[in-house]
Amino acid sequence: MLPGFAYHPDPIATGSVKVSESTCVYCGEARGYTYVGPVFCAESLGNRPCPWCIADGSFAARYEAEFTDLYDVPSTVSMETIEIISRRTPGFSSWQDGRWLFHCGDGAAFLGPVGARELAAFPDATEMLRHEASEGWPPNHVEDFITALDKDGDPTAYLFRCRKCGTHLAYADYT
Structure with missing residues (x-):
């Protein structure tokens, strides 16, 4: 073990x-x-x-x-x-430099790469990705980007869970 x-x-x-x-x-x-x-x-x-x-x-x-x-x-x-x-x-x-996420004053637990299909079970993480992407892209591109995420491909997202409150977090990465 x-x-x-x-x-x-x-x-x-x-x-x-x-x-x-x-x-x-x-x-x-x-x-x-x-x-x-x-x-x-x-x-x-x-x-x-x-x-x-x-x-x-x-x-x-x-x-x-x-x-x-x-x-x-x-x-x-x-x-x-x-x-x-x-x-x-x-x-x-990761595709570029890996990034560890933090929440509630602690490091979050890394759960792995995810795509749009897997993210469907984590609306809090999806919303975080949507918010992050909306800072630089028009709304129609944000949704296209979210649906293009691929667990085994490019672009992908990396899923975390707050160890204190259970909130799911994510960030996207691509070449």
């Missing part, structure tokens, strides 16, 4: 962790899973870290690594939360 990640509850479902027999670059063990998402560190790594070395922070400490490049973090978010999300939580691959 994988270690628990409060801010990324199912890294296998999101594609950030894969079943693998490769050995971890840090602990040297083959634990059956490897992290395949982004790693930001100065060293070039031959292998990838295992989820256990991410969860306990040992990989990030050894390589001065981060798995998510955080920016636009609200001032209400604690340094401990920032540390957990950036250095002890699997990140996720």
Whole structure:
């Protein structure tokens, strides 16, 4: 069983962790899973870290690594939360730089990429995307963009859930 990640509850479902027999670059063990998402560190790594070395922070400490490049973090978010999300939580691959979302003074839990079909179950996240797009596009383009979102394609959206109030959040990304 994988270690628990409060801010990324199912890294296998999101594609950030894969079943693998490769050995971890840090602990040297083959634990059956490897992290395949982004790693930001100065060293070039031959292998990838295992989820256990991410969860306990040992990989990030050894390589001065981060798995998510955080920016636009609200001032209400604690340094401990920032540390957990950036250095002890699997990140996720995106078309451009991944963006972690925050709500209620905490990091939101990453649920994975979604398209228009999946978003239908999350009107709060859809409204957030609609609002974000309306700041630069005319209304008819906003709706076309929302309906064009594709979980496995381009453009896509990334779904999060507030850990405190349960509100669903999303942002869109494309090449």
